[in-house]
């Protein structure tokens with residue numbers, strides 16, 4: 001199956017308002033160009049050293065999203081062009097992104113990453129940590145970032161009930177903080193959840209952005 005066919009198939013399957021972020025990490029610019037020629041414009045990467053050369057080489061109307069763990073010393077490399085950072089997992093990172101966004105005279109949309117899986121290996125705020133940060137309110141002074149929603153990665157498991165309950169939890173948390181902190185902000189609207197393995201469940205539970213890699217581009221060669 002070709003990249004174009006895979007994309008069309010997924011698009012037909014989800015047929016909702018959710019958007020597909022095509023996760024192109026470890027895939028070539030030729031692969032990305034194929035999806036681009038099929039009309040796709042939103043791509044996501046998880047490493048700064050990979051996204052920058054791809055951004056430089058490929059058409060400038062691509063919307064690049066960052067989905068991986070972001071180190072503070074890499075922010076300056078992506079700040080000039082990144083459209084959405086899905087993976088903000090600390091107050092310090094938010095503050096640093098704000099600083100670099102300001103240097104670039106930009107406002108950078110960010111999602112707060114929540115630790116929703118019952119696994120140690122995943123990054124993200126716990127629900128309590130995130131509430132605490134929002135309640136403190138210092139983030140309101142960061143005028144060069146825009147908190148646009150939440151992101152989460154479910155447990156890597158075949159247990160669909162478990163995955164489903166993790167997505168339900170994230171949706172519930174999104175509704176809670178939208179009501180408590182972002183009620184006046186229409187730009188707070190994204191729930192980034194769902195990957196190749198679990199996007200149908202994520203869509204059912206209210207995802208607005210699915211991050212799909214291998215189902216589009218095939219397996220990654222690390």
Ligand SMILES: *Cc1c(COP(=O)(O)O)cnc(C)c1O
Pocket residue numbers: 023025046067068153195196197211212213214215
């Ligand atoms: C790699 C990655 C994806 C895509 O994974 P697939 O299983 O290939 O769809 C989604 N989200 C994040 C954060 C990733 O790092």
